Ligand SMILES: O=C(O)[C@H](O)C(=O)CO
């Protein structure tokens with residue numbers, strides 16, 4: 429049965445961020461993920477995890493200057509020093525939080541820039557991170573984002589991500605398989621899951637097209653969950669969706685997995 433993680437960035441927005449840990453635990457979650465921890469001291473977040481018996485299973489490297497359209501720095505040529513500081517910071521947080529996986533964000537590729545140069549830079553920075561994280565048993569995930577969510581992001585298709593993972597060629601670097609983006613860009617989710625077998629170590633879910641709870645829309649998630657169980661998938665499934673309304677009211681789908 430899948431191990432579901434509440435995404436505290438997207439869910440429980442009725443509450444201030446630091447109150448979402450208790451809400452997630454009360455709703456029956458044992459695991460949490462969220463985009464970025466850096467607004468808070470790692471020790472403060474760890475205290476919240478411990479207070480409510482939660483395990484942190486994923487967070488991201490910093491996004492850069494979102495107001496300037498940045499969405500990750502690790503693929504931007506000539507920004508390697510900043511990217512590697514972000515990677516080092518992510519490692520510090522992962523060690524305090526006891527988090528097994530970090531999503532290294534790539535970058536948006538501005539019109540006219542060389543995608544190949546961005547890919548090469550990303551590979552070199554991910555290899556840097558792999559070496560730093562390896563002694564601590566921490567994995568790295570890379571994720572494709574659909575253009576409707578993040579236009580011109582370096583990784584669009586799951587096969588873009590697979591190309592980088594195979595190019596990096598390190599045993600602690602994997603695909604972050606977000607079925608919302610995968611359905612929007614690649615489709616054919618069952619065959620895609622088979623093709624990525626052994627290459628992904630974290631999954632995220634949301635309905636398509638509205639990115640809500642997984643109990644609506646065009647993806648038959650029960651079929652996907654059963655397939656993951658049959659494959660023996662042992663990773664986590666992040667609930668990276670925007671609740672239709674009040675978060676707990678939308679958790680009927682989760683009842684049978686508690
Ligand atoms: O947006 C997503 O699906 C990613 O998981 C993320 O964390 C930031 O792009």
Ligand SMILES: [Mg+2]
Nearest residue numbers: 571606632668
């Ligand atoms: Mg995602």
